[in-house]
Amino acid sequence: MNYDTDVVIVGGGFAGITAARELTQRGITATILEGRDRLGGRTWTRDSALGRKLDIGGTWVHWTQPHVWAEIGRYDLPLVASPTAERALWRADGRVRTGTAEQLFALMDPGMTGVLAGSAELLPNPYQFRPVGDELKALDHFTIAEKIAALNLDQEQHDLVEGFWGLSFSGLPDVGAYTQAMRWCALAGGNWQLMFEACATYKLKNGTKSLLDAIVAQSTADVQFNSRVTRIEQDDDGVTVTVDGGRTHTARKAIVTLPLNVLNTIDFSPALPSDLVSVATEGQASTGVKVWVRVKGDIGKVAGLGPSSCPLNFFQYEYDIDGDSLIVAFGSDSTRIDVTDRGAVEAALREWIPDLDVVAVDGHDWVADELSGQTWPMLRPNQLAAVQESAATEHGHIRLAGSDYAEGWAGFIDGAIESAKTAAARILPELV
Numbered sequence: 001m002n003y004d005t006d007v008v009i010v011g012g013g014f015a016g017i018t019a020a021r022e023l024t025q026r027g028i029t030a031t032i033l034e035g036r037d038r039l040g041g042r043t044w045t046r047d048s049a050l051g052r053k054l055d056i057g058g059t060w061v062h063w064t065q066p067h068v069w070a071e072i073g074r075y076d077l078p079l080v081a082s083p084t085a086e087r088a089l090w091r092a093d094g095r096v097r098t099g100t101a102e103q104l105f106a107l108m109d110p111g112m113t114g115v116l117a118g119s120a121e122l123l124p125n126p127y128q129f130r131p132v133g134d135e136l137k138a139l140d141h142f143t144i145a146e147k148i149a150a151l152n153l154d155q156e157q158h159d160l161v162e163g164f165w166g167l168s169f170s171g172l173p174d175v176g177a178y179t180q181a182m183r184w185c186a187l188a189g190g191n192w193q194l195m196f197e198a199c200a201t202y203k204l205k206n207g208t209k210s211l212l213d214a215i216v217a218q219s220t221a222d223v224q225f226n227s228r229v230t231r232i233e234q235d236d237d238g239v240t241v242t243v244d245g246g247r248t249h250t251a252r253k254a255i256v257t258l259p260l261n262v263l264n265t266i267d268f269s270p271a272l273p274s275d276l277v278s279v280a281t282e283g284q285a286s287t288g289v290k291v292w293v294r295v296k297g298d299i300g301k302v303a304g305l306g307p308s309s310c311p312l313n314f315f316q317y318e319y320d321i322d323g324d325s326l327i328v329a330f331g332s333d334s335t336r337i338d339v340t341d342r343g344a345v346e347a348a349l350r351e352w353i354p355d356l357d358v359v360a361v362d363g364h365d366w367v368a369d370e371l372s373g374q375t376w377p378m379l380r381p382n383q384l385a386a387v388q389e390s391a392a393t394e395h396g397h398i399r400l401a402g403s404d405y406a407e408g409w410a411g412f413i414d415g416a417i418e419s420a421k422t423a424a425a426r427i428l429p430e431l432v
């Protein structure tokens, strides 16, 4: 049979472009079918009306994340650190308090240590825990909120730890799986402060697009934009992939990199495993928002944390722009705040700093976005085994890749790159 290409890669985020580079550098032909008019998916470096280039999606990287860190070294890309907070505000037990970051961390420590106790022992090699064992499966019944509640913390400590996980899950702790938290902490050697550092310290100086462009430059894959895949049909020999409008592409293999919450928008024939389809139907737990905010004047190097019930429950100072302050803020529930509404963002931040004036805002609703349906993936209880098993398996001629299916830092750019390298390496022997 003649194929249009060896491999069709569905989606051109970090997973898709990494898989394309890995395959085409070894002489395999590949076509990326991307539903948007740009590459990058849930990363998006764009010129912002706030006065500088900003990362609207994924941003921070860290040396605990070996796959992305190796790529940054490979292309010799400059990094910059987010400023260290000199003042911390925390909203807990119904009040806003001020102190140092150290004071805030000390208040959080009993709860964080309690929730995460045993993470390094549970997952001594957190990049290799498939197949999901009985101990992990048993723990996967619990939500992170249940684990926090069981610690009987005082209200202030409870609100801070609950808020931290609302931030980390980009979602509500009462629907997020406890095992996700254990995985993150195990990846930081069981140290929650290092885990936090990994999530919000180093940024690519020229944006995530600088890494994206470097990887794309080493790929010879054909990229077709505005090509939303609607159906993938398999026979004994390969796949036929149909895009919106009816155009088809044939290939020997397909790598599918769709976020879990939109996986079911493709009609797979034969169907993907029923337990994975059920997870995609239920949806993973992230429902949150990220917004960049230009605030009038110099507000100093400040960070704030509060419970997930706040429309914006975390923010930190990032840049000075002509005497104004640029901060980044997060919330757990996109239905509570419109990140393009300056007034709504100002009202949410005034719960912390009453005289704060918001000049302008920039953000994107990733949850409403039909090509993502979520922010960074965080699983609900009882989803882990189905997702990990599907990620490790070839489904006929199809493999899944993407940060949602990573074994290590799932949810991160690192996980997208890791899973893509694995998927490409697994299919390569069948193609050469």
Ligand SMILES: Cc1cc2nc3c(=O)[nH]c(=O)nc-3n(C[C@H](O)[C@H](O)[C@H](O)COP(=O)(O)OP(=O)(O)OC[C@H]3O[C@@H](n4cnc5c(N)ncnc54)[C@H](O)[C@@H]3O)c2cc1C
Residues within 6 Å of the ligand: 010, 011, 012, 013, 014, 015, 016, 033, 034, 035, 036, 039, 040, 041, 042, 043, 056, 057, 058, 059, 060, 061, 199, 227, 228, 229, 230, 257, 258, 259, 262, 265, 266, 289, 290, 366, 370, 371, 372, 374, 375, 376, 377, 401, 402, 403, 404, 411, 412, 413, 414, 416
């Ligand atoms: C607000 C936000 C903040 C984040 N912060 C960080 C961070 O600081 N650090 C970090 O490491 N990670 C962060 N992440 C997560 C990180 O950005 C993602 O995990 C990673 O970029 C996912 O890459 P991916 O290739 O797996 O998926 P995606 O980037 O989602 O790529 C999938 C691609 O498939 C396309 N697609 C979807 N459906 C179809 C279809 N039917 N046909 C064709 N194409 C389709 C999409 O348009 C997309 O381009 C953040 C994410 C968000 C949203």
